[in-house]
Amino acid sequence: MEVTRIRALRGPNLWSHHTAIQSIVSCQPEERDIGKIPGFEERLRARFPEISPFQPTGHDDSINMVHVLELAALGLQAQAGCPVTFSCCTPTVDADVYQLVVEYSEEPVGRLAMDLAQALCQSALDDTPFDLADALTQLRDLDEDVRLGPSTGCIVDAAVARGIPFSRMTEGSMVRFGWGSKQRRIQAAEIDATSAIAEAIAQDKDLTKKLLAAAGVPVPAGREVSDAEDAWVAACEIGLPVVVKPKDGNQGKGVTVNITTKEHLTKAFAIASEFRDDILVERYMPGNDFRLLVVGDKLVAAARRDPPKVVGDGVHTITELVHQVNQDPRRGSGHSTSLTKIRFDDIAHACLANQGFTADAIPAKGQRVNLRNNANLSTGGSATDVTDDVHPEVAARAVAAAHMVGLDICGVDLVADSILRPIEEVGGGIVEVNAAPGLRMHLSPSFGKGRAVGEAIISSLFKNGQNGRIPIVAVTGTNGKTTTVRLISHLLAQKGLTVGMTNTDGVYVGGHTIDTGDCSGPKSAKSVLLHPDVDAAVLETARGGVLREGLAFDRCDVAVVTNVGSGDHLGLNYITTVQDLAVLKRVIVQNVSPTGVAVLNATDPTVAAMASKCRGSVTFFAVDKFHPIMATHRAQGQAVVYVENGHIVASKGEFQQTIPLAAIPITMGGLIPFQVENVMASVAAAWALDLDWDTIRAGLAGFSNDTHNAQGRFNFFQYRGATVIADYGHNPDAMVALVQAVQAMPAARRSVVISGAGDRRDQDIRQQTEILGDAFDEVILYEDQCQRGRQDGEVIALLRQGLAHAQRTTQTSEIKGEFLAIDTAMDKLVAGDLCLILVDQVEEALAHISAKVKKG
DSSP states (O other): OEEEEEEEEOSSOSSOSSOEEEEEEEOOGGGSOGGGSTTHHHHHHHHOTTOOOSSOTTOOOOOOHHHHHHHHHHHHHHHTTOOOOOEEEEEOSSTTEEEEEEEOSSHHHHHHHHHHHHHHHHHHHHTOOOOHHHHHHHHHHHHHHHSOOHHHHHHHHHHHHTTOOEEESSSSSEEEESSGGGOEEEETTEETTSOHHHHHHHHOHHHHHHHHHHTTOOOOOEEEESSHHHHHHHHHHHOSSEEEEETTOOTTTTOEEEEOSHHHHHHHHHHHHTTOSOEEEEEOOOSEEEEEEEETTEEEEEEEEEOOEEEOOSSSOHHHHHHHHHTOTTEESSSSSSEEOOOOSHHHHHHHHHTTOOTTOOOOTTOEEESOSSOOGGGTOEEEEOGGGOOHHHHHHHHHHHHHHTOSEEEEEEEESOSSSOHHHHTOEEEEEEESOOOHHHHSOSBSOOOOHHHHHHHHHSOTTOOOOOOEEEEEOSSSHHHHHHHHHHHHHTTTOOEEEEOSSEEEETTEEEEESOOOSHHHHHHHHTOTTOSEEEEEOOHHHHHHHOOSSSOEEEEEEOOOOSSSSTTBTTBOSHHHHHHHHTHHHHTEEEEEEEEEETTSHHHHGGGGGOSSEEEEEOSOTTSHHHHHHHHTTOOEEEEETTEEEEEETTEEEEEEGGGOGGGTTTTOHHHHHHHHHHHHHHHHTTOOHHHHHHHHHTOOSSTTTSTTSSEEEEETTEEEEEEOOOSHHHHHHHHHHHHTSOOSSEEEEEOOOTTSOHHHHHHHHHHHTTTOSEEEEEEOSOOTTOOTTHHHHHHHHHTTTOSSOOEEEEEESHHHHHHHHHHTOOTTOEEEEEOSSHHHHHHHHHHHHHHO
C-alpha cells in the first residue's frame, strides 16, 4: 500500500461538508482482499481493538487494505478525543488506486492520524509491534497544542451556533468572525474594539488603581517601589500585612500575599523581580477572592476563586495528597482543561513553611493545607460560580471599573468577605482589572453551574441578530463563468456596494485589481472574503480549486451554474465523465444557504438535475419559456428567467419584470445567444439578492463587450473596415457558441486564429477545429511557449487533424507565436471581413490587438 498524494480539504468539497484529508492510495494486488492475508485482521484488532467493523452486519464482501486504512485513520482520531465521524473510500479508473477521504477537526492532527494509520496497518501486515498508547498520546498532545483553548473556543462555539463563519488568523488565539466589511476579530477574550491604550492601562496596575480611585471605586492603598528596602518602607507606611506583585503581571505570576515580616517581604520582592522590574507593594485585603466578568455594560459571570489546597486524611503526606488531587481528569498541564494541576514548586514549599508544614508532613484528617496564597486557576486554584449572588451595586462597580479603564471584556478582581452586600459595607476593594481574562472558571467551575460567556461576547460583537455575513455569489460552469461574474459584480456595484470579485483574470475589490492571473480558486476567494472593504463577493469557482482544497466559504447566498460542457478538463484528477464533472460543479449548489437561491440552466440536463441537491430555492433560466423544465417550474409558481418578444423576462407567480434586449449592449440586441444566456443568469442572481429592478436595468445598459467590462469575452474591434472579435474560448462547447454568434453577423470572408490548451484530451483539442472548419474560410493555427505538458508541435498536429474533413475551410497556416499569428490574420483583412481571434495570453493579446487597431 502506498499513499502518493495528501491534500487538506479546508471547506465543503466533492465528498462532504466536512474538512477532511484526501489521499490517493494504491494497494498491491494481494491487498485487494484482506481476508486472504492470513491472520491480518486478528493482528490488526489486537493492536487497535477499538477499530470499527470493516462492514455492516450481515455483509460478507471482500475488504481491501485502503478501506482498513480509512477506518484506522478515523478511529485513531476518535479515540484521541477528536470529534470526527465522516470518511469514504472510492475507486478510481486506475486499477487498485483509490481516493481516500477522512474528516479532521484540526489539520495537523488529521495528517498525523493518516501517518499513524499507515504504520498501524503495516505493523499488522509485518507482525511487528505498534504502540497504540503512544500513538493516541501523540494525537492528543498535538490536538491540545493546535486547537483553540477553552476561552477562545467557547466564543467560536457560540459563533457557530449563531451561524457566524470563523477562521483562525494565526496558529494562536486570534480569530476572525464574519466576512468582508461585516467581520470582527478577537484574540482570546479580547475584541478588536478594545484600544491598545486600554490594554496598556490594564497592564499598569498602579495607573489602574489611580483611575479607579478617581472614579470612586474602592482599591487597596499602595505604591511602586524601587528595591527591597524601599518595599519595606512602603509596607510600614501602608501597614502590615501587605501584598507584593509585579506592576504589569498576569495569572498570579510573582504575587505574594499576606506578608507580615521583613524577611518574608524580601523573599517576595525577589520572587516578583523574576517576572518584572517594576514592583508594587499594596495593603493586603483579607477576604475571598472574586473574579467578576464584565462584557460591554453588563456583568455576565462571577466566580469565587480558592487557592490550591489539599485536605488531610491523617494517612498520606502532603506530597501524596497533591498527587491524588492532580489525578483529577479535569486538571491538565495547560489551559485546555477546566482546571490546572497544582504546582509543587518553591512557592508551594514556602507557603507550606508559613503554615508550619513540610512536604512530607501528614496533616490531620479534615485539615486544609494551602499550597499557594493566591487563587489563580493557572496555578492550580479552583472556582465556585457565584453569579446569582452578586449584589447589584457590586455589579455596577465592576462595570464602572471596566469602563474607566476602557475594556470591552474585562476580568475584575475583587477581594471582599462577601459579594452579597456593597463593597464598602464589607471593607473590600478591587485589586486588579484584567484585559483578555481567562474564561475557564466561568465555563466549567469546580462547583456550581457554567455560564454562557461565549454567547455574551458574541452578542456584544454581533448585535440584533447579525451574523457577520455579506452576500456571496458563487459561479461555476464550463463556459460563460467570467462574463457572468463580471456582470453580476457590475450590477451589485450599481447599488453602491464595494464588490469583491474573483475570476480567471484576477482578483478585484471595488473595481481595482489586487491580483492577476487565474484567480478562480479558493485562495483568491478567501482573499476577497477576508478583505475588510468588501460588501458583497462574486466568486468564479473553478473545478480545480474545489478538488484541491474545497470551497472558500461554508455556504453561499446564490449559486450560478451556467452549463456543463462535454469536453472541458475531462481526464484530469479522476474526473473522467461529464457526470463526474457535474457532481463536482454542483458542490456550490449543495452549499447554498437554506434561504439562498440556485440559478440553473434549464436547457442543460446535467445542470437542471442539480436542483434536487439545493437546500434553498431554485431559479431556472432558458431562452424558451416553454421548455418542459421551465414550464413546470412556472406552473409551480417558482422563479424563472426567459426571453419573449425581444425582452428578458423575470417571472414568479403573478410577479413579472421585463427588460428589452435592445437595451442590453452585451447581447447586441439579442444577436449573441451565449451572451443572452449570461445575462439571464446574471439577472436571476441579482433578483435573488433583492436588487431593485431600476438598478438592474441601469447596470445592464452600462455593461458592454469592451475589454474593461468583459476582458477576453467576445471583445469587438474595427480594423480597416473589418470586424475583429477576441475571445478566450478554449473548449468545444465554446466553439459551438462562438460559431453560432458570428454566423448571425454579416461578413464577406471569415477567418479564425486558434491554438489549444495542452492539458485537454486529444479528442477535445481535435473537436475544436472540427467545429471551426465548417464555419470559417481560413484557419490560422498557432503554438506558443506554454504547452501545458505537451511536446512542441503536438497541439498543432491535433488541431490540424480536426481540419481534415472541414467543409468550409480552404486555407490553413501554422504560426509559431501568438502575436505573430494575430498579425498574420489581421494583415490579411479587408473591409467586410470578420476575424475571430481565440486568445491565450488574454491581457497581452488584447493589448497587442488594441495597439494594432490604433495604428490602423
